[in-house]
Amino acid sequence: MPRKLTYQGQALLLGALLFVAWWTLPFAIKSFTRVTFFEFQAPSWVALSYLKDLQGYWANRTHSKTDLIEAGVDISRLAAAYELRNQQAEAWAQEILRLEALLGLPSLPEHRYEVARVVSRDLSGWWQQLIIRKGRRDGIRPGQAVVYADGVVGRVKDVHTYTAVVELLTSPGFRVAAHFENDPRPMQFTGGRNSSLHTPTALLSHVPPDADLGDRQLRRIVSSRLGGAFPDGLTLGYIDQLNLEPDGLFQTAEVSINRSLFSVREVAVLVPLAELPPELPNPSP
Amino acid sequence: MNRGMLILLLLVLNLMAWTTVRELNHVLAPLRIFLHLEVLLILIPALYLKTLPGFILAMGTGMLIGASRPFPIEASVIMIMGLWVSGIWMRGRIRRENFRHLAGFAAGLQLCLLLILSIVLYPEGGGSLGIYLERLVVDGLCSAAMLAFAAPLWTRFQVRLLENFGWNLDAEITRN
Numbered sequence: 103m104p105r106k107l108t109y110q111g112q113a114l115l116l117g118a119l120l121f122v123a124w125w126t127l128p129f130a131i132k133s134f135t136r137v138t139f140f141e142f143q144a145p146s147w148v149a150l151s152y153l154k155d156l157q158g159y160w161a162n163r164t165h166s167k168t169d170l171i172e173a174g175v176d177i178s179r180l181a182a183a184y185e186l187r188n189q190q191a192e193a194w195a196q197e198i199l200r201l202e203a204l205l206g207l208p209s210l211p212e213h214r215y216e217v218a219r220v221v222s223r224d225l226s227g228w229w230q231q232l233i234i235r236k237g238r239r240d241g242i243r244p245g246q247a248v249v250y251a252d253g254v255v256g257r258v259k260d261v262h263t264y265t266a267v268v269e270l271l272t273s274p275g276f277r278v279a280a281h282f283e284n285d286p287r288p289m290q291f292t293g294g295r296n297s298s299l300h301t302p303t304a305l306l307s308h309v310p311p312d313a314d315l316g317d318r319q320l321r322r323i324v325s326s327r328l329g330g331a332f333p334d335g336l337t338l339g340y341i342d343q344l345n346l347e348p349d350g351l352f353q354t355a356e357v358s359i360n361r362s363l364f365s366v367r368e369v370a371v372l373v374p375l376a377e378l379p380p381e382l383p384n385p386s387p
Numbered sequence: 388m389n390r391g392m393l394i395l396l397l398l399v400l401n402l403m404a405w406t407t408v409r410e411l412n413h414v415l416a417p418l419r420i421f422l423h424l425e426v427l428l429i430l431i432p433a434l435y436l437k438t439l440p441g442f443i444l445a446m447g448t449g450m451l452i453g454a455s456r457p458f459p460i461e462a463s464v465i466m467i468m469g470l471w472v473s474g475i476w477m478r479g480r481i482r483r484e485n486f487r488h489l490a491g492f493a494a495g496l497q498l499c500l501l502l503i504l505s506i507v508l509y510p511e512g513g514g515s516l517g518i519y520l521e522r523l524v525v526d527g528l529c530s531a532a533m534l535a536f537a538a539p540l541w542t543r544f545q546v547r548l549l550e551n552f553g554w555n556l557d558a559e560i561t562r563n
Contacts, residue, residue: 112438113475117468120446124461132460139454146406222409223416226423227522228508229457259457269457274510294510297518298419298525365417 137262144233144265151221151235213247213333213372216240220367221265227296230273232256234369237264245331247372252360253337254278254325255369268369271338272302272359279326280306280338282313288328291338291357302359304339309353314344323357333372393554394440398447400545401428405451419522423530425452426470426497430542433474434483435556445471466504470496486539493538494531501527 107115124132202209218236225231236242238261248255248268256276260267269276274294281288292305306323315321320340325332339357346353408424415422428448432441445467453463473496481488505523546556 109438109478110472110476113442113472116438116442117472120442120468121465124464135450136454136460139450139460143402143406143451143454146402147409150406150410223413224409224455225412225416225419226421227519227526228504228510231457233455267455267457296419297521300419302419361417364419 140262144262147221147233148235148264151219155219210327211333212375214375215370216242216373217368217370218266220369223364225270225272225296225364228274230256230270230276230293230296231259232268232270232366232369234266234268234371235264236371237262237266239263241373242266242371243373246374247325247332247336248369249336249372250363250366250369252362253339254332255363255366257331258371266371270363272296272304272363276304278332278338279328280323281326283322283324283335285313286326287313288326289323291323301361302364304357304359306341306355306357307352309344309355311346311350311353313353315342331372390440393549394444394447396549396552397431397436397444397545398451400548401444401448402451404428404541405448420529421526422533423497423501423526424534424537425467425500426493426534427538427541428452429467429470429474430489430493430538431545431556433471434478434481434542435546438475441471441475442468466500470500473499483542489539489542490535494535497534498527498531501530 198210201207216236218234218240220232221235222233224233232248232255234248242258242261244258244261246258248258254271256268256270256273257278258266259269270293271278271291272293276291276293278291279288280291287310288308289306289310290308292307294304296302320342322340323338325334325336325338327334337360339359341355341357344353344355404427408422408427412421429445432444432448435441436444446464449464449467450460452467453460456463474492477492477496481492483489501523505519510519549556
């Protein structure tokens, strides 16, 4: 370090040297640095997440036995209802298989649900992502769909050993094929309008000019299997108005996203069954 | 304690602070408010450390921040180095013992950073400028208010903690 320079000059010199050195570094070294620093801090986030789980556990322990019995009764009723639906779904699955064989159609892709806790929500105006507590060792890969109870969460962007980064559907770079419920014509869903305190919105474009809301106030927008990652029919959002574009070829709409997306605690990653690594156990149905 | 241990300890403290900031943003996510508190992590390297250890610490902090952001890591490293150089330039102009000086410097520098980011990261598709600006103003004001409150306390905490380890940061450099 030149001794004649002032400390401001030294700082500028060091900054400029770093800039030049970083510019000439190979991409592999930059990528390695990024992964190393991510993995270095990931345990602190995961540990915090486990601490919150423990906190929730001890908070639940304070409930009285009466509360627990009531909750148990509610859950058993729900389980009975879902059992009936499960039987119905199995009958439909058999019917679909029979029709596929009859018509010579290719099979629909099948998935298993890898449930994961949300470790961190990182929702700025410029990027919207979640970090989840499952990673490469659980069979998660970039590009896989992520869903929750109210529909689509987003898509897996980066995968690390024990964690994965999920790009939310409200993120500016998120694009996916979509369609109206009960209308299979494809449209484009684009995220990226995130105002503070208000309901988040996204943009629906390439809507056919003859599409309308019908006699409903709201129309549900669902995912399309055309994109490859998402199965058909998962909720993306709702629209209440359609606007014709100036050229008259298509319509656009503002899609309201469910607010519960931003307080989600647990999500499920759709892992395609065909891509299961051989060391993983057989998935439960 | 040697200088290497000092840098390591400060890096661990920065990791703690960064984890806390992330947790705060996690809690505020349902309100869609995001706190940008990067300046909090460069106050000690810029105002208290000599140039070389300050540089190493600022670079490590930039990598910590950049590793989890959806941009190339060098973008965050350059951003943090810019904040550090700005801090070094302001070292002789503010009194680091004065809480109001420190709070004003941290909040002002963070707002300047957000202004630059808002221009650099303006979404390609355009979208609604009103929504973009509204989000930016809310995030900026909340971040500046939080920094003005937290920066003096966090800096004082680190200085006192290092004193307990036998390292007098006040004697490390003069403000010249």
